[in-house]
Amino acid sequence: MTSLSRILAIMGKEFIQMLRDRLTFGMMVGIPVMQLLLFGYAINTDPRNLPTLVEMGDNGPASRAITQAMETSEYFDLIGLTTSAEETESALQSGDVLFVVTIPPNFERDLLRGDRPQILLDADASDPVAAGTGAGAFPTLVQEALAPLLGEMSPPVQTVIHRRYNPAGRTALNIVPGLLGVILTMTMAMMTSMALTREAERGTLETLLATPTRPHEVMIGKITPYVFVGSIQVAILLAGARLLFGVPFLGSPFAFLAAVSLFILVNLSLGFLFSTVARSQMQAMQMTFFIFLPSILLSGFMFPFAGMPAWAQTLGQALPTTHFIHAVRSIMLKGAGFRDVIHDIWPLAVIFAVIATLAMLRYRRTLD
Structure with missing residues (x-):
């Protein structure tokens, strides 16, 4: 015949043994709390404010408008300007930046002539998730930055996206x-x-x-x-x-x-x-x-x-x-x-x- 008292005695013994094993009990409580905090606060599948470097070949008003738009954008974190192609290549290779925007020489002149100059975005696509959001938003950001200067000319420039290290986004x-x-x-x-x-x-x-x-x-x-x-x-x-x-x-x-x-x-x-x-x-x-x-x-x-x-x-x-x-x-x-x-x-x-x-x-x- 089933005895409730024996069941309760065994249950009490198990609870006592569980509490004595402090490490195991701590893991039972700690792991769920850790997962909750990490998934809730640290994990982000839509990353923003990613480190970006700008190679300035031209420093005219249009170039400054683009860099200012990037500084205020939630997609890019402009960490510096450079005029050296070697520095930008090293920064991408080391992973210090995820994006490099290259504004070519004579960009302002060609833009005012209506020649639709190219502006290049090099994206570190070794992490396709991180590169995808910023690369997708960049053409719109450039067009909106130049609209006050050029009116309704659309599109005023050619934005070229160069996905480095993983072009297919595999x-x-x-x-x-x-x-x-x-x-x-x-x-x-x-x-x-x-x-x-x-x-x-x-x-x-x-x-x-x-x-x-x-x-x-x-x-x-x-x-x-x-x-x-x-x-x-x-x-x-x-x-x-x-x-x-x-x-x-x-x-x-x-x-x-x-x-x-x-x-x-x-x-x-x-x-x-x-x-x-x-x-x-x-x-x-x-x-x-x-x-x-x-x-x-x-x-x-x-x-x-x-x-x-x-x-x-x-x-x-x-x-x-x-x-x-x-x-x-x-x-x-x-x-x-x-x-x-x-x-x-x-x-x-x-x-x-x-x-x-x-x-x-x-x-x-x-x-x-």
């Missing part, structure tokens, strides 16, 4: 390189943290702790095999990206190797750090997902990074996935070299040093 060219970061984040951190936590659960860690090994020796010995696993994953993903989706590899193999190596080490060190905190494999997995979700949402993998609010971009800059995805896309799609991605390489090195130091400090030679 989503695969943006998503597939980013998958490298997402997959390595999940697998490397999770495998390392669960492997060490499993040893603690089975009692085999006691034998390891009884040996004269030092923390850094344990760390190196534990993560090195997974470096080879990560290398195999990268090779498979690169082959699939090329053969199945036609994703090019235009940049420096050395820069790519540096970025991948550092990123694998960062995630393996992160897994080692998790294993020093988690008391069970379930906790290790939960901690991995607590990092994995922001890495997907705030790194620019799924949603345009430049369209996020400033606070979300600041959080994203603290994530290694953000720097890795940016570097890999620049190398594979834009032909970037090591110097072009050094601003993403050195943060990975700093993050690795911090996480590795914390992991070794947390490591205990004796069981609690």
Whole structure:
């Protein structure tokens, strides 16, 4: 016969056990709250105020009207003017800007003659979502800016949109390189943290702790095999990206190797750090997902990074996935070299040093 008192006793026991497992309980509450805040405030599929550079070949009233219209527009964030084609090319390749507007020499003269001069918008289409809105709004913005000067002449100029690095706007060219970061984040951190936590659960860690090994020796010995696993994953993903989706590899193999190596080490060190905190494999997995979700949402993998609010971009800059995805896309799609991605390489090195130091400090030679 079913006993309500026994059921209530078991329920009470489960609630007590749940409350004692503070880490798991915190994850149960923290992950929904984190998703709510990120999706509600940080994620924007219609990005505005994107960084833009203007190459001024002419400084007449019409040119100034166009730049002023861009400054007041919600689509563009005019961060500077330049007269150097090399500077604009470098800014696009490094990802510092998403748009470059080129106003040609003698633009004012040709406009007044009625020659319909061209004005060029170079858009970084490696992220087609981010480039699409601004590129679509630009011709209308130019026409409205020149209307007070030229009356009803329509259209007074030819606006040429040059979608760089991904002319066809293929989503695969943006998503597939980013998958490298997402997959390595999940697998490397999770495998390392669960492997060490499993040893603690089975009692085999006691034998390891009884040996004269030092923390850094344990760390190196534990993560090195997974470096080879990560290398195999990268090779498979690169082959699939090329053969199945036609994703090019235009940049420096050395820069790519540096970025991948550092990123694998960062995630393996992160897994080692998790294993020093988690008391069970379930906790290790939960901690991995607590990092994995922001890495997907705030790194620019799924949603345009430049369209996020400033606070979300600041959080994203603290994530290694953000720097890795940016570097890999620049190398594979834009032909970037090591110097072009050094601003993403050195943060990975700093993050690795911090996480590795914390992991070794947390490591205990004796069981609690």
